[in-house]
Amino acid sequence: MPEPALRGVGVSPGVAVGPVASMGAGVPEPPADGHPPPNPAAEAEAAAAALEAVAADLEARGERAGGDAADVLQAQAMMALDPGLAEKVEQATAVGRTAARAVFEAFAGYREELAEASQYLAARVADLDDVRDRAVARLLGVPMPGVPDPGHPFVLVARDLAPADTAALDRRTVLAFVTEEGGPTSHTAILARSLGVPAVVGCAGASGLADGVQVLVDGGSGEVVPDPAEAAAAAATRRDAARRAALAGSPSGPGATADGQRVLLLANVRGPAEVPDALAAGAEGVGLLRTEFLFLDRTEPPAVAEQERAYRQVLDAFPAGAKVVIRTLDAGADKPLAFLSPGDEPNPALGQRGLRAVRRSPEVLAGQLEAVGRAAAAGRAEAWVMAPMVATAAEAAWFRDQARHQGVAMAGVMVEVPAAALLAEAVLAEADFASIGTNDLAQYTYAADRQVSGLAAFQDPWQPALLALVARVGEAGRSLGKPVGVCGEAAGDPLLALVLAGLGATSLSMAPAALAEVRLLLARHTMEDCRRLAAAALAAPDAATARRRVREAAPAATELGL
Amino acid sequence: MPERRAVDFARLAGRQLPVRVMVAKDGREPVEARRMLDVLKLDVLGGQEVLLSAEGEGAERALDEMVAFVETDHDAKPAGA
Numbered sequence: 001m002p003e004p005a006l007r008g009v010g011v012s013p014g015v016a017v018g019p020v021a022s023m024g025a026g027v028p029e030p031p032a033d034g035h036p037p038p039n040p041a042a043e044a045e046a047a048a049a050a051l052e053a054v055a056a057d058l059e060a061r062g063e064r065a066g067g068d069a070a071d072v073l074q075a076q077a078m079m080a081l082d083p084g085l086a087e088k089v090e091q092a093t094a095v096g097r098t099a100a101r102a103v104f105e106a107f108a109g110y111r112e113e114l115a116e117a118s119q120y121l122a123a124r125v126a127d128l129d130d131v132r133d134r135a136v137a138r139l140l141g142v143p144m145p146g147v148p149d150p151g152h153p154f155v156l157v158a159r160d161l162a163p164a165d166t167a168a169l170d171r172r173t174v175l176a177f178v179t180e181e182g183g184p185t186s187h188t189a190i191l192a193r194s195l196g197v198p199a200v201v202g203c204a205g206a207s208g209l210a211d212g213v214q215v216l217v218d219g220g221s222g223e224v225v226p227d228p229a230e231a232a233a234a235a236a237t238r239r240d241a242a243r244r245a246a247l248a249g250s251p252s253g254p255g256a257t258a259d260g261q262r263v264l265l266l267a268n269v270r271g272p273a274e275v276p277d278a279l280a281a282g283a284e285g286v287g288l289l290r291t292e293f294l295f296l297d298r299t300e301p302p303a304v305a306e307q308e309r310a311y312r313q314v315l316d317a318f319p320a321g322a323k324v325v326i327r328t329l330d331a332g333a334d335k336p337l338a339f340l341s342p343g344d345e346p347n348p349a350l351g352q353r354g355l356r357a358v359r360r361s362p363e364v365l366a367g368q369l370e371a372v373g374r375a376a377a378a379g380r381a382e383a384w385v386m387a388p389m390v391a392t393a394a395e396a397a398w399f400r401d402q403a404r405h406q407g408v409a410m411a412g413v414m415v416e417v418p419a420a421a422l423l424a425e426a427v428l429a430e431a432d433f434a435s436i437g438t439n440d441l442a443q444y445t446y447a448a449d450r451q452v453s454g455l456a457a458f459q460d461p462w463q464p465a466l467l468a469l470v471a472r473v474g475e476a477g478r479s480l481g482k483p484v485g486v487c488g489e490a491a492g493d494p495l496l497a498l499v500l501a502g503l504g505a506t507s508l509s510m511a512p513a514a515l516a517e518v519r520l521l522l523a524r525h526t527m528e529d530c531r532r533l534a535a536a537a538l539a540a541p542d543a544a545t546a547r548r549r550v551r552e553a554a555p556a557a558t559e560l561g562l
Numbered sequence: 563m564p565e566r567r568a569v570d571f572a573r574l575a576g577r578q579l580p581v582r583v584m585v586a587k588d589g590r591e592p593v594e595a596r597r598m599l600d601v602l603k604l605d606v607l608g609g610q611e612v613l614l615s616a617e618g619e620g621a622e623r624a625l626d627e628m629v630a631f632v633e634t635d636h637d638a639k640p641a642g643a
Binding site (some may be wrong): 079083084314 | 566569570572594596597598599600602603629
């Protein structure tokens with residue numbers, strides 16, 4: 001008898017059918033008592049060998065992964081080889097602990113101390129736990145935690161995925177993602193969209209799927225069907241083929257509704273290296289150029305000339321008339337910079353971050369704006385500049401004056417703080433444009449830390465309170481005749497993109513992989529449709545209802561499997 | 563300090579053996595600089611002062627190397643040696 005279908009939230013459209021492979025489950029805590037090991041020396045040796053093997057494996061993964069992931073993996077390898085840890089393991093085996101138990105206990109001491117220290121160190125606890133689990137799994141002979149490697153393409157099923165889990169992921173072998181937990185802005189959703197792989201998150205019962213079982217995953221509707229009937233699988237695959245054909249045949253030109261109203265479709269990029277992807281996806285420009293890449297791992301800010309070169313590279317990649325929105329440095333306590341460090345703050349998300357940090361060090365901002373001004377004068381596309389974490393009209397005015405002083409014509413604000421959205425008209429009066437950062441706006445609206453996974457539901461960009469704030473900013477933009485963009489994951493959700501356009505967004509900026517679907521869906525709906533869908537979303541009591549009502553009211557979405 | 567720097571710092575300290583390099587912050591108990599986990603626990607941020615010390619033959623050279631690393635690669639300034 002076929003098992004009942006599961007349902008979650010489809011966060012990356014597409015259909016896949018394939019066998020389940022699960023993330024290595026949690027490694028059990030080795031029992032404290034049990035038979036005393038016959039030979040403490042042998043246990044000590046086994047423990048040391050396991051830690052060394054784990055370190056070697058992590059080093060090798062680091063080399064394969066490269067980039068930031070390599071740093072984390074190298075640090076983990078170093079943890080496994082820590083001489084202090086080795087001493088603690090030996091002390092435990094000397095009093096009769098098994099190798100696995102000794103490793104477990106040795107890590108426990110460090111774990112507690114790190115967890116109690118700063119927020120930054122508390123985040124390292126997950127890295128430490130991962131090292132411990134790997135060593136214990138080796139010693140107990142249970143499967144390693146992490147991405148499975150069954151030797152054939154598979155549907156990856158997990159409770160939730162962390163960036164570390166996916167660093168070594170082989171993109172060619174994962175057919176789809178299904179997670180028991182997580183929401184539309186979870187790491188899984190972001191990763192799946194950037195890979196163009198179907199994904200369903202928040203899928204109750206997913207962890208019960210046995211390895212090897214065939215499942216049909218519909219990343220649009222959120223359905224996960226175990227042992228699908230052949231006809232159902234064929235129908236879903238046909239639907240997906242139709243979606244792909246529609247995408248392939250869709251106009252690659254500028255974004256517009258069915259009745260020809262323009263909605264600029266832009267890309268979020270983290271530096272010149274990501275520009276080719278944006279161009280290939282048909283981005284009309286850049287809606288969010290993050291600039292942290294220039295500043296991280298530096299003891300002092302980069303020279304103006306170096307910054308100017310980087311900005312020029314991006315500006316010259318786009319045609320004249322296109323816009324590139326450069327966000328000034330967004331340093332925070334989760335990405336501390338030596339020259340802007342606010343010191344110890346009890347609550348860094350509410351601390352001296354974004355514009356607040358550079359107001360304390362105005363020379364950093366002046367250097368950056370000077371570089372933008374020079375790049376703007378010589379570059380091909382238009383350079384706009386915006387400040388992160390603006391809360392008041394006075395801050396917006398201050399920033400605009402700084403930008404003008406350096407010859408930057410368009411200076412705007414990110415709307416991430418509810419205060420700025422509530423008084424959008426006053427803030428926008430002092431700015432040339434606004435761009436809504438939905439991820440931080442959700443965090444501050446719901447008083448729910450983005451980093452706390454238990455609060456992920458509050459990050460859902462379909463939340464009515466968040467949409468109400470977006471609507472306020474949209475209205476302010478309309479009445480003042482100033483552009484209002486949305487950047488952040490919300491803009492890359494094709495259905496939500498319709499709602500955002502209906503709420504008054506004049507541009508949508510997203511990961512390049514999401515552009516084609518947003519462009520296609522937008523072209524199938526009039527601006528009047530978008531306004532109607534926006535009203536339906538605003539009137540819904542919660543995020544899930546809003547999403548469902550909009551999907552039902554936008555038939556082209558179902559037809560396209562989005 | 564960022565993980566990569568903690569790693570490099572601990573590695574460099576490991577290379578000074580048999581000289582034992584110790585590091586301390588805020589007048590607290592010093593820890594051995596080659597012990598990555600203990601160094602991480604110090605929670606050193608850029609710009610903060612740390613106190614380095616070493617004992618054994620060649621201690622002075624070892625300290626010079628460690629101080630140079632701290633001064634060039636971080637903002638942390640050693641208060642003395």
